[in-house]
Amino acid sequence: MTSINTVLIANRGEIAARIIRTCHRLGKRAVIVYHDADRDSLPVQLADAAFRIDGPTPVAAYLSIDNILAACAALGADAVHPGFGFLSENAEFARRLEAAGVRFIGPGADAIAAMGDKIESKRLAQKAGVNTIPGFDGEIVDADQAYEVAREIGLPVIIKASAGGGGKGMRVIHYADKGACRAAFERTRAEALAAFGDARVFIEKYIERPRHIEIQILADQHGNVVHLGERECSIQRRHQKIIEEAPSSFVDGRLRQEMGSQAVALAEAVGYASAGTVEFVVDAKGGFYFLEMNTRIQVEHPVTEMITGLDLVAEQIRVAEGEALGYGQDDIKLNGHAIECRLCAEDSARDFMPATGRLECFDSPEMDGFRLDSGVREGDTIGSSFDSMLAKLIVHGTTREEAIAKMRAVLEEMAVLGVTTNATYLGRVLAHDAFAAGDTTTSFLEEHKAALEDLVPTPEQLAVVLSAALLTNRTLADARFTPPAICAAMGAWSNQ
Amino acid sequence: MSLTAEVAGVGNSEVELVRDASVARIQIDGVPYRVASSLQTDGSHEVVLDDRKYSVRVVQRGDKALVHAFGRAWTVVLHDPVRDASAAADASDACIAPMPGTVVELRVAAGDAVAAGQVLMVIESMKMQMNLEAARDGVVAEINCARGEVFDRDAVLIRLAPKED
Numbered sequence: 249m250t251s252i253n254t255v256l257i258a259n260r261g262e263i264a265a266r267i268i269r270t271c272h273r274l275g276k277r278a279v280i281v282y283h284d285a286d287r288d289s290l291p292v293q294l295a296d297a298a299f300r301i302d303g304p305t306p307v308a309a310y311l312s313i314d315n316i317l318a319a320c321a322a323l324g325a326d327a328v329h330p331g332f333g334f335l336s337e338n339a340e341f342a343r344r345l346e347a348a349g350v351r352f353i354g355p356g357a358d359a360i361a362a363m364g365d366k367i368e369s370k371r372l373a374q375k376a377g378v379n380t381i382p383g384f385d386g387e388i389v390d391a392d393q394a395y396e397v398a399r400e401i402g403l404p405v406i407i408k409a410s411a412g413g414g415g416k417g418m419r420v421i422h423y424a425d426k427g428a429c430r431a432a433f434e435r436t437r438a439e440a441l442a443a444f445g446d447a448r449v450f451i452e453k454y455i456e457r458p459r460h461i462e463i464q465i466l467a468d469q470h471g472n473v474v475h476l477g478e479r480e481c482s483i484q485r486r487h488q489k490i491i492e493e494a495p496s497s498f499v500d501g502r503l504r505q506e507m508g509s510q511a512v513a514l515a516e517a518v519g520y521a522s523a524g525t526v527e528f529v530v531d532a533k534g535g536f537y538f539l540e541m542n543t544r545i546q547v548e549h550p551v552t553e554m555i556t557g558l559d560l561v562a563e564q565i566r567v568a569e570g571e572a573l574g575y576g577q578d579d580i581k582l583n584g585h586a587i588e589c590r591l592c593a594e595d596s597a598r599d600f601m602p603a604t605g606r607l608e609c610f611d612s613p614e615m616d617g618f619r620l621d622s623g624v625r626e627g628d629t630i631g632s633s634f635d636s637m638l639a640k641l642i643v644h645g646t647t648r649e650e651a652i653a654k655m656r657a658v659l660e661e662m663a664v665l666g667v668t669t670n671a672t673y674l675g676r677v678l679a680h681d682a683f684a685a686g687d688t689t690t691s692f693l694e695e696h697k698a699a700l701e702d703l704v705p706t707p708e709q710l711a712v713v714l715s716a717a718l719l720t721n722r723t724l725a726d727a728r729f730t731p732p733a734i735c736a737a738m739g740a741w742s743n744q
Numbered sequence: 745m746s747l748t749a750e751v752a753g754v755g756n757s758e759v760e761l762v763r764d765a766s767v768a769r770i771q772i773d774g775v776p777y778r779v780a781s782s783l784q785t786d787g788s789h790e791v792v793l794d795d796r797k798y799s800v801r802v803v804q805r806g807d808k809a810l811v812h813a814f815g816r817a818w819t820v821v822l823h824d825p826v827r828d829a830s831a832a833a834d835a836s837d838a839c840i841a842p843m844p845g846t847v848v849e850l851r852v853a854a855g856d857a858v859a860a861g862q863v864l865m866v867i868e869s870m871k872m873q874m875n876l877e878a879a880r881d882g883v884v885a886e887i888n889c890a891r892g893e894v895f896d897r898d899a900v901l902i903r904l905a906p907k908e909d
Contacts, residue, residue: 597753608803608810611787660815663801672816705754709814711772712798714749716791717809717820718761718770719781720802 251569252327252351254279257291258316259331261623262639263545264291267329270561279323281316283309285633290625297323306633310334313341320350327351327568329561333635336544337364353568355467355522355543362518363541366410367450373538376517378510381529381537383452391430397451399424404456407432409440410448417443418487420454455537457689458529460484461496462542463511464552466563467520472573475508476552477582479525482688483677485600490670491677492548492588494555497648497686498530507536512577514541523549523564547590547640550621554586554644585651586644589659589674592636596673597702602636605629608666617644618658630667638669648686652678676700752819759822825898837885837904839876845869847893852902856884864902865889876901 254277257264264280268291271278280295283306292298299319303309311334320328328345330336330353339361342352354360363369367387374380384397387410398405398421409417417440419432433449441447459482467473480496481489495504511526518541525546527539549560567573593603610626622639624630630638641658645651659675677683680696693700705713718724749759760771770779780792784799791798791813800813809820849866852858863875864884882904889901 608805609801609812611801611812663812663817665801665803665810665812665817666805668817675815702753705814707772707775708793708796710751710754710757711770711775711777712791712793712800713751713811713813713818713820714757714759714772715770715777715779715793716781716789716800716802716811716813717749717818717822718747718759719768719779719791720789720804721809721822722804724761 252276252353252565254323254325254327255353255565256280256316256320256323256325256328256350257295257331258310258319258328258335259333260286260289260291260310260634262621262637263331263547263623265294265623266621267331267561268294270559270565271329273559274562274565276565279319279325281310281319283633285631289628290623299323307334313338313344316341317344317348317350320345320348325350327353327565329353329564330544332542332544332547337542339364351568353522353564355518355520355524359518359520359524360543363524363543364411366408366412366540367448369541370538372517373514373541376510376513378514378526378538379528379536381452381455381539384450386450387448388433388451391426391433394433394449394451395424395426395429398429401451401453404454405451406454407436407449407451409436409444409446410450411444411446412440416440416487417449455529455531457691458482458531459496459498459688460489460527460539460690461499461507461530461536462525462527462546463507464546464549464560465511465515465520465524465526466558466560466567466573467515467522467524468567468573469521469570470572471516472576473512473515473520474573474575474577474580475511476556476558476580477504478507479548479551480688481548482690483683483692484690485693489548490590490592491674492551493648493651494551494586495582497688498534503534503536510538514538522567523560547637548588550619550640550642551586551588554619554642555582555584556580557583584644584646585648586642587651587655587678589641589655589678590637590670591639591641591662591664591674592670593630593638593667594636594670595668596670596700600670602632603630603668604632605667607664609663611663612641613658613661615643615654615658617654618642619644638664638667649684652684672702673700676703746825748823748825750821750823752821754818837880837882837906838900839864839878839902839904841867841895841897841899841901843869844897845895847889847891847895847901848873850887850889850891852884852887854884854887858882858884858904867895867901878904880904880907882907 255271257267257280268278277296279297281299281301282292285306299322301309301315335341339357342357345352388394404422407419419436421432436449437447461478464476478496478499480493483491525542528536530536594600595603607628612620619642624638643654645654656678659671662671746760749757757773762769768779770777781789788799788801803810811818845867848868852864858878860880862878865876885905886903
């Protein structure tokens, strides 16, 4: 294989900016596609060239394979990095790129296809000796079958879209009630069809208060596979992660080794060659079960980079160029503790509703062991066309306690004005005793909802805020207060 | 002069700012503080409250002050009751007392059609009389005062029926 010259980034936002930085460090040209909504964005500015794309919606523009192929031809790209989301796990996309003579920086189309289907991937996992959740092997065809299967497995069960992901198209059934079962089955099918264009659903045992722990793997085209330890990703809202850590406070050497070797076995079984992630749900006793494999770089990959010292995007590119990893499992050393917080434009007080506006201030602290992966700058307008994630804040410490303290300091100093963000909320999560104790499950935010609500400011805090607002007010800054013009509705004065 | 400061998600406070050449005093819901603020080289502001120092960031945008302090983003909107009242007079069809006074004469009754500029009532304040006029064409919906009645500043004296689109 020859080396890659020009990488086209088929993505946007912080991940696009992050991939561009690595491309430049490796001496490669980095080019990008952009929809008009992203015309003035940071990644477009960082890229060596940019190609405008369009579609029925801004998101659709990035989802169009034809758009990306046209961009590759126009910009002379010999490889594509898909980032995450959009076309990153689209096997058809990988195939069409290869057909056009453009390298796809990711695993082969077959591995993507095999892992992209939840039913198929579960069968493959079982065959590879990976623990899977007890459930019905196959598609559930009607509500009656859903009810029967639920009773057989034993409640609670979860009904999920086969083509699902991102927390869409899933429902928990707690009681053996035919009506409720029917409703759940039909709603999940409808959701699956709307979100993924595929109505197939399956049922499995629902693990209560689970942890979400995933294993990062790296594989080359020569059959070498290593795992880079785990990431703890249990802190989620709407089934989406907002805080991730590496390593997990719950995982000891033995459990890491067990989970790691199963993840490696699965990667080997599908002939994987790139960076990938095997996700597990872990119960309170340390039982772990395969959830899915993500055949792409993940949002939370930086925490693994922080504790291994590897650049995962660079490794993906090296693998795509045909290079061998050049290291084995024993060479992977985990050092210290890393935490990532996803800074999102959303209002935690209003059920995490997305927020928009202009970033009047976007000021991050400078600190040792703090890394900011941002897709935005001060002055940018945040619209509602895309995902609400603005940036990722990543810290590294020698211990978990140190990393938590550092992240709290970062969140405290991260000044974002003009757009509501979850920074303060994230700080409250990190300050919670249960978080410090490592008692992190996927129900954490729900269980501690009351304790995580906005605190009432002290009179002193309010006085400082009001003083700042008043003393910097242009009108009030005038030493002479001009009396307000009394309404124009005042007529002539008449003296009595 | 007293202003209403609305802090998003927190509530309203009555604030009053008094300045001399160098020192400012602020009164928040009746509690007085000595305050000073100075812009730092890094773009932040140092706020000194009595003698306690705090580092904050402030951006003034339109009628909003965006403040980052205590690890939190705050949005403050200042309302000038007088100005709000006059704006409201145009916007919400209310005829609002610009100052405390007495009703001298009412020239319209509820249900009357009025034209913009038409005198609705005459009020007296500080030994002077003034006419309050209709800000727009409309119909008188309510009259909240009677002849000889004393009212306070910001009282809604007359309200027109909402405009029909």
